[in-house]
Amino acid sequence: MSYLTIAARVAYCAASVTILATSAAAASPATTGCFYARWDGKHLSVVAMGTNPTTGWKNELVPDPTATPPNSFRLVHTKPTGNSLPKVTTYVACIEVPAATQPDKVVVVDSDGSHEVALVEPSQNRQSIPCDLRTILYASKTLKLMSLDPNPLDENSKDGFHGWKVLGTKVITDEKAMQNVADAFEAAVTGYREGVAFCFFPRHAIRAEHDGLIADFVICFECCRVKAYVADCKQRSFLISSAAEEMFNRILKDSAIPLPHD
Known part of the structure; x- marks a missing residue:
């Protein structure tokens, strides 16, 4: 089958993300393949997708109240506490917050650093599947x-x-x-x-x-x-x-x- 490989799909998804490297970023066995952000006029929705090295991980997007700009989030990976299988698994984490005005930019921070996520607007003529x-x-x-x-x-x-x-x-x-x-x-x-x-x-x-x-x-x-x-x-x-x-x-x-x- 000529489907894109996981690596190619990750590269495709990440094409719209500008990665801002930070020296404080620590390596993590959880990886992020792509980000998606959309403002609908009232709410800001942010989605992250990636892989975990085993089953049983918890992956959450949470607001970062101390960050500048305010529309910043942290992608938190919590390791399994019990038994887990050594199988690479895909995760999707999402969050929606009130946003009366359109954000200038959206930032997600994970263990790899800070990522500026391209914002999808409802009025945008060019459409794509998230x-x-x-x-x-x-x-x-x-x-x-x-x-x-x-x-x-x-x-x-x-x-x-x-x-x-x-x-x-x-x-x-x-x-x-x-x-x-x-x-x-x-x-x-x-x-x-x-x-x-x-x-x-x-x-x-x-x-x-x-x-x-x-x-x-x-x-x-x-x-x-x-x-x-x-x-x-x-x-x-x-x-x-x-x-x-x-x-x-x-x-x-x-x-x-x-x-x-x-």
Whole structure:
């Protein structure tokens, strides 16, 4: 399979991060692959993704009240206290704090030093899949492509997929087919140049899983919007063009999975 290696994905994610070296940085067996920061007009969300050398680690992003500028955070890695397996595991740590004004910059400090994180703005024309979600998407051993009913379920319903009824699921295990779906999805996101509606009537979804982490993408091509979920992080959204809609519909139809307009 021609998926990017973990090292290449880490390099891809870290491309938007400016590393400011500090002599006080101490080496740590926990590594950080990428950072993501977004301001939505009311809140600042920060995400870090990396690996731990064994199972059982705790990874947290916490505010750094003594730091300048104020929008600074520390990525804290706590070693396991009990038995752990010698297996490299992937982690995602996230935090959301109130932010009435747009930060000038966002800084995350970890054992490798101080990292200035590029801020993703809602008005930014060029869209991309957040680096942690993208890593899981491309590292997944299977992809689940779903057909959704665009009418939301009752808010108290425990069924469905993030509030939407699943009409059918295509489980994709062929490496080339997974590559094609992931590439088409990413191309539709990076190729977004259209307007956006404030509705949300999703008809498609993707689930990817890597190293115990699940990334869910609820997709509304009609409204050019994706809502994404991973770990305990707050739901994130980004924009998408309709470029992948026909391909997704064809895959579902070929598997005799009904589309909502059928």
